[in-house]
Amino acid sequence: MIEADGLTKRYGAKVAVQDLSFTVRPGRVTGFLGPNGAGKSTTMRMMLGLDQPTSGTVRIDGKRYAELKQPLRAVGALLDARWVHPNRSARTHLRWLAKSNRLSPARADEVLGMVGLDEVGHRNAGGFSLGMSQRLGLAAALLGDPGVLLFDEPVNGLDPEGIHWIRRFMQGLAAEGRTVLVSSHLLSEMSLTAEELVVIGRGQLIAQCSTREFVDSAGDGAVLVRSPQIAQLREALTAVGIGVRDSEPGSLLAEQTTTERIGELAAQRGIVLHELTAQRGSLEDAFMQMTNQAVEYQTGLGSEAPAAAGVAR
Numbered sequence: 001m002i003e004a005d006g007l008t009k010r011y012g013a014k015v016a017v018q019d020l021s022f023t024v025r026p027g028r029v030t031g032f033l034g035p036n037g038a039g040k041s042t043t044m045r046m047m048l049g050l051d052q053p054t055s056g057t058v059r060i061d062g063k064r065y066a067e068l069k070q071p072l073r074a075v076g077a078l079l080d081a082r083w084v085h086p087n088r089s090a091r092t093h094l095r096w097l098a099k100s101n102r103l104s105p106a107r108a109d110e111v112l113g114m115v116g117l118d119e120v121g122h123r124n125a126g127g128f129s130l131g132m133s134q135r136l137g138l139a140a141a142l143l144g145d146p147g148v149l150l151f152d153e154p155v156n157g158l159d160p161e162g163i164h165w166i167r168r169f170m171q172g173l174a175a176e177g178r179t180v181l182v183s184s185h186l187l188s189e190m191s192l193t194a195e196e197l198v199v200i201g202r203g204q205l206i207a208q209c210s211t212r213e214f215v216d217s218a219g220d221g222a223v224l225v226r227s228p229q230i231a232q233l234r235e236a237l238t239a240v241g242i243g244v245r246d247s248e249p250g251s252l253l254a255e256q257t258t259t260e261r262i263g264e265l266a267a268q269r270g271i272v273l274h275e276l277t278a279q280r281g282s283l284e285d286a287f288m289q290m291t292n293q294a295v296e297y298q299t300g301l302g303s304e305a306p307a308a309a310g311v312a313r
């Protein structure tokens with residue numbers, strides 16, 4: 001579990017992270033989203049003790065990073081996949097990391113196998129493709145078999161196969177009961193990967209909720225209904241005060257309601273339904289709507305945007 005409590009980081013006059021409180025729970029992948037410069041990397045660096053908070057705390061399984069006796073056994077991270085010695089083999093790189101963290105060198109081969117690099121473990125890491133480097137970065141993060149994993153933009157620059165592989169891998173780690181926090185700019189990818197979201201803008205919390213709730217919060221509550229008895233359905237809906245908009249022939253859009261309400265109403269009146277679909281936006285729509293106020297610099301004369309609108313829970 002990761003717990004941020006009133007986390008604040010200032011660089012001189014610049015406030016990178018401001019009074020940020022959220023919890024990341026084990027057993028599912030949590031996406032960490034925010035526009036450029038929102039403070040995601042700074043927050044992750046504070047989780048790993050690479051930056052000190054100006055105020056507030058962030059705890060990994062109840063402890064600050066500095067209090068962890070063997071940090072690599074508690075938290076693993078992939079921040080920059082290119083951080084390897086180019087003339088060292090992947091295996092030597094991992095063994096060196098293991099040794100300097102008092103972990104068994106045999107663990108290097110185990111993690112190489114876990115990420116599918118056992119065949120190329122003897123090759124110089126400097127010659128690895130981006131996808132292979134990302135896998136090596138994941139292997140390094142897993143060396144201490146940690147319960148908490150942090151990934152900063154792990155799929156940046158990868159091809160669809162690489163993205164798919166990392167998605168399944170992260171979901172597998174979460175299914176083993178680990179806490180997995182992953183930042184990404186790729187929103188459609190994040191909607192497939194993450195069950196939970198922490199969304200920040202200008203260093204402040206915008207939302208912490210399930211991906212489903214986040215997407216729903218941006219929807220307009222309309223429900224598409226298709227029925228061979230559309231006239232009767234329209235009458236039944238307007239009779240109970242539900243607003244109706246036209247859609248394709250044989251269909252209508254019921255406003256500000258739920259699929260449950262319409263399904264039950266149709267059943268009571270004996271009206272046959274062929275389709276009942278809540279109209280959802282995409283994670284992209286929700287993100288744009290929620291972070292619109294929170295982009296660091298709005299277009300137009302570089303004026304700063306107002307503070308993030310608070311839908312945080």
Ligand SMILES: Nc1ncnc2c1ncn2[C@@H]1O[C@H](COP(=O)(O)OP(=O)(O)OP(=O)(O)O)[C@@H](O)[C@H]1O
Nearest residue numbers: 011014015016034035036037038039040041042043
């Ligand atoms: N060492 C530093 N000195 C001064 N300002 C910094 C420093 N590190 C980050 N910042 C500023 O803090 C803010 C948050 O940066 P951060 O890199 O954490 O955002 P981010 O959400 O990770 O952005 P991106 O998605 O673009 O990587 C930015 O305005 C950035 O310019």
